[in-house]
Amino acid sequence: MPRTPFVAGNWKMNLTKASAIDLAKGIAKAAPADVQVGVAPPFVHIDAVGQAVAGSNVHLGAQDCYFQKNGAFTGEISVEMLKDLGVKFCLTGHSERRHVIKEPSDLVAEKADAVYSGGLTLIHCVGEKLEQRDANETLDVVRSQVNELTSKIDDPHRLVIAYEPVWAIGTGRTASDAQAQEVHAFIRETLAFIWNKDFADRVRIQYGGSMNPANARGLINQPDVDGGLIGGAALKVDTFLAVCNAARGTI
Ligand code: PEP
Numbered sequence: 001m002p003r004t005p006f007v008a009g010n011w012k013m014n015l016t017k018a019s020a021i022d023l024a025k026g027i028a029k030a031a032p033a034d035v036q037v038g039v040a041p042p043f044v045h046i047d048a049v050g051q052a053v054a055g056s057n058v059h060l061g062a063q064d065c066y067f068q069k070n071g072a073f074t075g076e077i078s079v080e081m082l083k084d085l086g087v088k089f090c091l092t093g094h095s096e097r098r099h100v101i102k103e104p105s106d107l108v109a110e111k112a113d114a115v116y117s118g119g120l121t122l123i124h125c126v127g128e129k130l131e132q133r134d135a136n137e138t139l140d141v142v143r144s145q146v147n148e149l150t151s152k153i154d155d156p157h158r159l160v161i162a163y164e165p166v167w168a169i170g171t172g173r174t175a176s177d178a179q180a181q182e183v184h185a186f187i188r189e190t191l192a193f194i195w196n197k198d199f200a201d202r203v204r205i206q207y208g209g210s211m212n213p214a215n216a217r218g219l220i221n222q223p224d225v226d227g228g229l230i231g232g233a234a235l236k237v238d239t240f241l242a243v244c245n246a247a248r249g250t251i
Helices: 017-030 043-053 079-084 095-100 105-117 130-134 138-146 177-194 197-202 216-220 237-246
Strands: 006-010 036-040 058-062 089-092 121-126 159-163 204-208 227-230
Touching (some): 006 237, 017 043, 017 058, 036 089, 089 105, 105 121, 105 138, 121 138, 216 227, 216 237, 227 237
Parallel strands (some): 006 227, 089 121, 121 159, 159 204
């Protein structure tokens, strides 16, 4: 089942407005057309970055959202507000939201439901902490995080899973190609169990965790790795484009 690789940059809480626009323009100018490329700037730069990538094949994304449609939720941003700015995809369950900001699983699940039901592409992040890997709990953790997804999801093209081992995020330590493939294959089996094999075969599963131009090709060449969610290497035009280009021809 051919799946178009999807490489998305998660800019986290980085960049001024001017540097975000420069980065977006640099990516838009040279992003390959045969790979789906996306950028998720901080909320306050989404509008400006949307204008910078307008007319290119770079998809605009968000790093988070709230699940309610509107109302008295101070500081929060709804899916409708994101769509109004041209956002096409939104992350849920990123490890920094789960473990640094302490977002509980039931809130992650509500957000994932809101993103998908609101019509955006959902990138749902899953991954184990180092102590969970050491205790052989990786697959249990990943299964329970995949199970945060609602069975209402019926379009496999609008569902993306990002497998991001917490111990590999921002640490310079990457899962080996074989470690990534093992967990990705397990995620696809879990998706097939929840939905069916045909559905699971169409879902893109990104790897995230210190992916860079040197290791991207080996990882994305694995049969169940369909692109990457990129943090540090997404903050420079040349390293991000090198990862995007590494995804070419890996189908
Ligand atoms: C991420 O935060 O999603 C990520 C993968 O970060 P990094 O590439 O810096 O490890």
